[in-house]
Amino acid sequence: MDELTTSWYSVDWFLPETWNGFTWENPVFLYLIAGVPFLFVGRWLIRFYFNQKLPVALVKSDLKTSPVTWFRFIPETIFAIALILVLVALARPQRTNEKVIQNSEGIDIMLAIDISQSMQIGDLLPNRLEAARNVARDFIGGRIQDRIGIVVFSGDAFSLAPLTTDYDLLNAYLNDISFDMIESRGTAIGSALAVVTNRMRESESKSKVCILLSDGDSNAGNIDPITAAELAAAYSIKIYTIIVGREGMVPFGKDYFGRPNMVENTIDETTMRKIANIGSGQFFRVTDNKALQVVFDRIDQYEKAEIKETRFKDTSDFYYIYLRWALLFFTLWIFLKSSFMSNLLQD
Numbered sequence: 595m596d597e598l599t600t601s602w603y604s605v606d607w608f609l610p611e612t613w614n615g616f617t618w619e620n621p622v623f624l625y626l627i628a629g630v631p632f633l634f635v636g637r638w639l640i641r642f643y644f645n646q647k648l649p650v651a652l653v654k655s656d657l658k659t660s661p662v663t664w665f666r667f668i669p670e671t672i673f674a675i676a677l678i679l680v681l682v683a684l685a686r687p688q689r690t691n692e693k694v695i696q697n698s699e700g701i702d703i704m705l706a707i708d709i710s711q712s713m714q715i716g717d718l719l720p721n722r723l724e725a726a727r728n729v730a731r732d733f734i735g736g737r738i739q740d741r742i743g744i745v746v747f748s749g750d751a752f753s754l755a756p757l758t759t760d761y762d763l764l765n766a767y768l769n770d771i772s773f774d775m776i777e778s779r780g781t782a783i784g785s786a787l788a789v790v791t792n793r794m795r796e797s798e799s800k801s802k803v804c805i806l807l808s809d810g811d812s813n814a815g816n817i818d819p820i821t822a823a824e825l826a827a828a829y830s831i832k833i834y835t836i837i838v839g840r841e842g843m844v845p846f847g848k849d850y851f852g853r854p855n856m857v858e859n860t861i862d863e864t865t866m867r868k869i870a871n872i873g874s875g876q877f878f879r880v881t882d883n884k885a886l887q888v889v890f891d892r893i894d895q896y897e898k899a900e901i902k903e904t905r906f907k908d909t910s911d912f913y914y915i916y917l918r919w920a921l922l923f924f925t926l927w928i929f930l931k932s933s934f935m936s937n938l939l940q941d
Contacts, residue, residue, distance in 0.1 A: 602915045616912070619686030627681050634674050669930040672923050679920035683913040691908045700739045701897055702757055702799040705730055706786045708808035709773055710748035713838075715809075715859060716845040718883050722838045725883050726807050727768050729890045734761050734768075736894055743793055746771060747786035749778025749814040753793055780814025787822035787833075787869070795829045802831045803897050805890075806869065810837035810861045819865055823872040833873025834893055835866040840881045 600606055618624065707726055718725040734742055741757040744767055754775075755767045783806070790804045804826065812819050826833060841861045845854035863879065870877035876896075880886040 602918050607912075607915050607919075613687075615689060616687040617690060619688055621685055623681045623685040627678050630674050630678055630681075634670055669927055672930065673927040676920045676923035676927060679916045679923060683917040683920060685913075687912045687916070689910050689912070693908070700741060700759075700799065701737075701801045701803060702741045702743075702794055702797045703737075703803045703805065703897065704743045704745055704757070704790045704793060705733075706745040706747065706751075706790055706804060706806045706808075707771065708748070708781060708783075708786075709746045709771060709775060710781045710809070711773060711779060712781065712809045712811070712859065714773060714846065715839055715857070716847075716854065717840045717859075717881065718838060718886065722809065723771070723773070725886055726838060727771060728883075729887050730807075731765055731768055732887070733890045733894055734764050737761070741797075741799070744768070745786055745789045745793070746775060747782050747789070747808075747815075748773075748776045749780035749782055750776050751782055751785040751789045751815070752776070753789055757793065757797065778814065781808060781812050782815025783808055783812035783865070783869070784817035784819040784822040785815035787819065787826050788817050791822070791826045791829055791831060794826075794831055801897065802829070803875075804831050804833045804873065805836065805893060806833060806866075807836045807838060808866070809839050809859070810835075810863060810866045812862060812865060820868055820872070823869040827872050827874065831873060832875045832897075833869055834875040835870040835873075835877050836886070836889055837861055837863060837866050837877075837879045838881075838886060 606612060707723075707730065709723060713723040713726070714721050716722075739759060741759055742755075742761070742764055743753065743757040744755040744764065745751055746754045754771070755764055758764065786806065786808075787804070790806075794802050794804070823833060839859060839861070841859055843856045844859045846857040847855045863877075867877045878889040878892075880889055
């Protein structure tokens with residue numbers, strides 16, 4: 595319920611759900627409400643015992659009671675209600691809406707993901723590419739106001755998604771990644787870094803980051819990975835390199851009987867380490883899904899932009915609602931105080 599949409603004379607102001615939504619500036623006055631009945635009972639007892647009484651002899655048959663005699667309590671009851679409402683107003687019922695605005699200069703991050711045939715190997719579950727897709731999705735979900743883009747590569751490389759803060763769009767692109775997006779076979783790490791550099795060279799962000807994820811064996815493309823890394827470093831792009839998978843015999847598909855085919859897998863760890871070193875980043879090697887998640891979590895912590903929170907408190911007072919009700923009941927009490935209820939029916 596809002597003060598702009600509910601009239602002050604609405605009974606909704608006395609509903610339990612309304613009161614539960616209030617905060618009280620001076621709650622001590624609410625405790626004083628419990629003493630109001632005792633105040634009026636004490637006042638009635640004092641008046642009963644100390645007011646002047648005149649002895650009148652009546653025959654017992656003439657003594658009759660009538661419900662009308664209870665009307666004499668109405669003025670004092672109304673006055674008690676007015677007093678309670680004054681105490682509620684003094685308690686200052688309020689509602690506070692707190693708004694939090696997060697501001698960040700943001701970081702530009704390019705994810706370079708290998709989609710070569712070797713990324714179908716099942717040493718990570720269900721395969722290397724799917725494991726990379728899952729952690730990339732979690733990584734994107736944990737960023738705030740950072741621009742993120744995606745580059746995919748196998749025998750060639752192309753920009754799948756430009757730098758953007760539309761994280762829903764990025765997740766849609768991640769879902770569309772498949773092994774047949776690039777016809778050229780192989781692993782062109784140098785070409786991937788070149789595309790990343792081309793996308794980020796005009797960026798004015800204070801921090802530019804590339805996360806390169808591959809099986810680490812560059813065997814395609816028309817640019818050397820080391821040369822591409824030096825070019826990226828010239829544009830102040832920090833490079834994190836991640837090798838996924840094990841070296842040696844690894845499962846790749848299944849044979850006619852459903853048994854996993856074992857193939858020889860080679861990894862060029864030396865080149866990936868050099869790329870990370872040139873790019874002032876770090877090199878990681880992972881052999882299972884959990885380790886890959888840990889690496890992305892670590893990079894996520896390394897590359898956090900400073901987030902500034904601005905808090906706004908919008909406080910609305912509602913004491914005047916109950917003060918108006920108190921004045922209404924007080925006026926009614928003034929009227930009834932001089933009526934027959936107080937003068938003729940008083941003991």
